[in-house]
Amino acid sequence: MNIGEIAEQTGLPAKTIRYYEDIGLVTPQRGANGYRVFRETDAHKLTFLGRARALGFSIEQCRELLALWEDRSRASADVRAVALGHLDDIDKKISALAAMRDTLAELVQKCAGDDRPDCPILKGLEGP
Amino acid sequence: MNIGEIAEQTGLPAKTIRYYEDIGLVTPQRGANGYRVFRETDAHKLTFLGRARALGFSIEQCRELLALWEDRSRASADVRAVALGHLDDIDKKISALAAMRDTLAELVQKCAGDDRPDCPILKGLEGP
DNA sequence: ATAAGGGTTCCAGTCACAGGAAGGTCAAGG
DNA sequence: CCTTGACCTTCCTGTGACTGGAACCCTTAT
Secondary structure: OOHHHHHHHHOOOHHHHHHHHHOOOOOOEEOOOOOEEOOHHHHHHHHHHHHHHHOOOOHHHHHHHHHHHHOOOOOHHHHHHHHHHHHHHHHHHHHHHHHHHHHHHHHHHHOOOOOOOOOHHHHHHHOO | OOHHHHHHHHOOOHHHHHHHHHOOOOOOEEOOOOOEEOOHHHHHHHHHHHHHHHOOOOHHHHHHHHHHHHOOOOOHHHHHHHHHHHHHHHHHHHHHHHHHHHHHHHHHHHOOOOOOOOOHHHHHHHOO
């Protein structure tokens, strides 16, 4: 399979797939014409990567997960540890965003939003 | 005031303040020795920027807010529009993260996390 | 022969800074 | 006067995970 075909199959942009090869996440073979040749295992890997990235795992975490995935003697505890770490990161991000949203929503609510210049949002940004 | 002093006062790293000058958010004067000289108005601006950034506004949104802040004939509706747009972005981000968390939490819960290789997390990443 | 539609490499840009090198300036102490 | 140390300056590079584009090669159909 050429890169376009695999891109369509996995839903990943061809650029991204080339990038993944660049950083060593996949290692497709090459045809006589220099084109990348993807096999089933490459397709599986890329699908795996696409899903892991969609769940917000970093590239390095994906690399780790991929290694565990390919290691048949892995301990599921190792996978779980990576996932739990990421889960914690996500929760922290959500908390931070929620705090921003609450503060901002409060300011927005106080603001009349008309053609007058008086604005509690700007005042809130000025100082405490 | 020198950059160190203003950095401490505003809580922004000196590097960040230099960067803000670079992109035209602040324009401190210069002393005879070439040092940046910050005045009260610069301090106010930087405090404003720090707060706006802490609420997650992008640099470009900050630039916009700063312009509105300095425009005494602004309409509060314009400020509110920027804030509402950002609020929407935040909500979208939170939703995306919450979806990730839910999916991931489900997988984590299914995983025994022991020394056996069988792992529902990896299986979930493989395919649907 | 040529045109369209693949593919290839490489370079630059994104966002909002952070790290660090190389060097100038200032105030205090010996 | 000289040194020390803390501060300041500019400039260059790197971050994460790609994306866009240029310049060029390969394949297939007309």
